Amino acid sequence: xYKAVLFDLDGVLTVDATGTTSIIKYFVxxxxxxxxxxxxxxxxxxxxxxxxxxxxxxxxxxxxxxxGKELDIQVLYDSFIATPMDFEILDIAKSLKAKGYVVGIVTxxxxxxxxxxxxxxxxxxxxxxxxxxxxxxxxxxxxxIFEETLCQIELDYxxxxxxxxxxxxxVVPAAEGMHTIYFDHNKRxxxxxxxxxxxxxxx
Numbered sequence: 001x002y003k004a005v006l007f008d009l010d011g012v013l014t015v016d017a018t019g020t021t022s023i024i025k026y027f028v029x030x031x032x033x034x035x036x037x038x039x040x041x042x043x044x045x046x047x048x049x050x051x052x053x054x055x056x057x058x059x060x061x062x063x064x065x066x067x068g069k070e071l072d073i074q075v076l077y078d079s080f081i082a083t084p085m086d087f088e089i090l091d092i093a094k095s096l097k098a099k100g101y102v103v104g105i106v107t108x109x110x111x112x113x114x115x116x117x118x119x120x121x122x123x124x125x126x127x128x129x130x131x132x133x134x135x136x137x138x139x140x141x142x143x144x145i146f147e148e149t150l151c152q153i154e155l156d157y158x159x160x161x162x163x164x165x166x167x168x169x170x171v172v173p174a175a176e177g178m179h180t181i182y183f184d185h186n187k188r189x190x191x192x193x194x195x196x197x198x199x200x201x202x203x
Contacts (some may be wrong), residue, residue: 001159001201002101002123002159002160002179002200002201002202003101003102003155003159003160004006004101004102004104004153004155004159004160004161005093005096005101005102005104005160005161005163005197006103006105006106006149006160006161006162006163007089007093007103007104007105007106007127007163008105008106008107008140008162008163008164008166008169008183009105009107009109010022010107010109010165011116011146011164011165011166011183011185012145012163012164012165013085013086013089013090013093013105014083014084014085014117014181014187015064015085015086015185015188016062016083016084016185017040017111017165017185019083019109019113020043020046020133022079022082022083022084023042023076023079023080023113024038024039024042026078026079026082027075027079027086029159030078030079030082031071031075033067033069034067037066037068038066038067040066041062041063041066041067042063044066045059045062045063046050049110050108050109050110050133050139051133051134051137051139052133052134052135052136052137055110055112056073056075056076056110056112056113056125057073059120060073060076061115062112072195073076076114076131077116080113080116080117081113081116081117081120082083083117084172085121088190089190089193090121090126090131092190092194092197093126093127094126096197096202097127097128099202099203101202102128102129102153102155103126103127103128104115104128104129104130104131104149104153105123105125105127105129105130105131106131106140106145106146106149106162107130107131107132107133108133108139108140108169109132109133109134110132110134111132111134111135114130114132118130126188127172128153129149129152129153131145131148131149131152133199136148138174139169140164140166140168141168141169141171141172142168142171142172144174145174146173146176146178156177157173157176157177157178158178160173160178160179161179161180161181161197161202162178162179162180162181163180163181163183163193164180164182164183165182165183165184167182170182179200181193181196181197185197
C-alpha cells in the first residue's frame with residue numbers, strides 16, 4: 001500500500017530540467033550576462049555545491065571574478081525566487097496531502113536555493129519532508145538520500161512512489177522496491193501523470 005509520494009524538484013515541480021538551467025537563464029535574460037561565460041563560471045562549482053562541499057557564499061566572489069562583474073549575491077538569490085514553477089503539479093501534491101498521503105521532495109540541489117523557493121511557494125505547508133543532497137552529502141544515484149528520507153517519514157521503500165525527470169535517479173530506489181514514475185520534463189504530460197498515480201491507487 002502506498003502511503004507517500006515523493007517529488008523531484010527541478011524538472012517536476014519546476015519547469016526547467018535542472019536548477020542550474022534556471023539560474024543560467026535568469027542571469028542571461030535578466031542580468032544580461034553572456035551565457036557561455038556564466039555557464040562556465042557557475043558549472044565549475046556545481047558538483048561541489050550539490051554535495052555540500054562548498055556553499056554559494058564561498059564561491060560567489062570567484063564566480064563574479066570569472067564573469068568580470070561585481071554582483072551582489074542577492075542577484076543570485078533573486079534567481080532562485082524566479083525559478084519557474086509547475087503549479088499544476090504543486091496542486092497534485094496539495095491534493096495528495098489533503099487525501100492523507102505523506103508528500104515530500106527529494107532533490108539533488110543546493111539548500112539555500114531550496115530554502116528561497118520553499119519560502120516563496122510555502123512548501124512547508126505542502127510537503128511533510130524536504131531532503132536535499134547538499135545537506136546529506138549524497139545524491140539520488142546513491143542510497144543515502146533515500147534512506148534519510150525514509151527515516152524522516154518512518155516508511156519503507158515499498159510504501160513510497162518517487163516521481164523524477166531523470167531516469168538515472170530512479171535506478172537506486174527502484175532496486176530497493178520503491179515504485180518510480182518517470183516524468184518527461186519536455187512533454188510535461190500532467191494528464192498521464194495523474195492517470196499513473198490513479199492506477200497505483202492514489203485518488
